[in-house]
Amino acid sequence: MDRMRAVRLHLPTRTLSVQEVAKPVPGPGEVLVKVGAAGVCLSDVHLADGTLTPLYLEGESVTLGHEVAGTVETLGPGVGGWTAGQRVVLQAGERRGGRTHTRGVDYDGGWAEYAVASATTLVALPSTLPLEQAAIIPDAVSTPWAAVTGTGDVRPAQAVGVWGAGGLGAHAVQLLRAVGAYPVIAVDPHPAARDRALHFGADLALDSGDPLLREQVLGATGGAGLEAAFDFAGAPPVREQALSVLAPKGRLVLVGLSDQPLTVDRSTRFSYLQHRILGHYGSEEHHVAQLVRLAEGGRLDFSRSITDVLPLEEVATAVRRMETKEGAPVRLILRP
Incomplete structure (x- = not known):
């Protein structure tokens, strides 16, 4: 044998x-x-x-x-x-x-x-x-690609935020830039991860521990907030922070996995602003094929x-x- x-x-x-x-x-x-x-x-x-x-x-x-x-x-x-x-x-x-x-x-x-x-x-x-x-491509790239183009339904010129600039989050930054999102704001507590996010195409990289983070996000979006936010960290504090900077009718896409309860502290505000929280997992077969073709055509590196x-x-x-x-x-x- x-x-x-x-x-x-x-x-x-x-x-x-x-x-x-x-x-x-x-x-x-x-x-x-x-x-x-x-x-x-x-x-x-x-x-x-x-x-x-x-x-x-x-x-x-x-x-x-x-x-x-x-x-x-x-x-x-x-x-x-x-x-x-x-x-x-x-x-x-x-x-x-x-x-x-x-x-x-x-x-x-x-x-x-x-x-x-x-x-x-x-x-x-x-x-x-x-x-x-x-x-x-399967997972590291296809998961954020499916989250961006499918669950998150990001459109050109929409303001977006990415929490967690690790393997999946860094690719999300790259892919959001490819579909025309603007500005693309990365949030991570680690300086190396923020530098990586900028290298992958983020317009702004912020420290999640910065007390002025909300002001910086509002400043970068003309006071409007984010139309879409992506949690790649899978941490409850990330979700609370992301919700705090969403624009009216904005959506929070949960990609990072967590075994912690999902809570909304300010539920009246959440309902008044018509926010949405969307779960996301993995990708589908056509997403991998799309990414291979985009890489072959020089659209993604x-x-x-x-x-x-x-x-x-x-x-x-x-x-x-x-x-x-x-x-x-x-x-x-x-x-x-």
């Missing part, structure tokens, strides 16, 4: 280790992909530290990694339309039994030399898009998103750097 290296998470003990496991064989409707690059996300960190737990995983261990790009290795029975060596990126999940299952969470992902994927979850890549950049590329054996270092924000990473990439 062929073997391969994979990063396995043992859920009962939350132990992460590089192991030799059986190389998967694609079944009917599946494709075996040779992994060329796999992104490291905070969700992976939270799986490892116990903050997140898979909902539909069968068994006690899983290969992590939901941001995956590589080349087609072999086709399973009944699969057509793909050829060996073709460059692809994998959707971060798929529908099974009416429920969304996430790759690298509910079933084995791409922190490995090879990964099996349903043929319907493959998106072809142009030769001009490096695998390291393509790998992060993800080269500055790749902070570092590490071998699979240094997964513990990658997880630690994401968790501690060492070096202010946007995305770290594992290369088997």
Whole structure:
């Protein structure tokens, strides 16, 4: 039996280790992909530290990694339309039994030399898009893209705010600028994150702890406030602060996950100003395809998103750097 290296998470003990496991064989409707690059996300960190737990995983261990790009290795029975060596990126999940299952969470992902994927979850890549950049499109880029263009329904010249300029938030800034939002205001307590937001296209980057933040937002928006605000931090104080600077009929989109209660302190004001709070999660298949096409056409550049590329054996270092924000990473990439 062929073997391969994979990063396995043992859920009962939350132990992460590089192991030799059986190389998967694609079944009917599946494709075996040779992994060329796999992104490291905070969700992976939270799986490892116990903050997140898979909902539909069968068994006690899983290969992590939901941001995956590589080349087609072999086709399973009944699969057509793909050829060996073709460059692809994998959707971060798929529908099974009416429920969304996430790759690298509910079933084995791409922190490995090879990964099996349903043929319907493959998106072809142009030769001009490096695998390291393509790998992060599912989730790191597609989640904020879906939040901006779908849930948030941002239009050109609308004033917007982004709370939390980490991996997803920094891309939100870039994408908001691409769709013509103005001004784009980033809010983060960390100087490095604020600098990153400016580098990614924010018009203004503010410290969330600044007592004059409300005045600065109103000044930048001509006194009107924000038409849309995005919470990528998943923290109750962020939501309260964002609501305080929304324009009448403004909307707050919750992208960052939190297990804390969702409260509105000034409910009369909230109702009078007709504010809205919208939940958001992930993206849909067409969002990844859209982003690949935009990158191919030169409308989006993800080269500055790749902070570092590490071998699979240094997964513990990658997880630690994401968790501690060492070096202010946007995305770290594992290369088997």
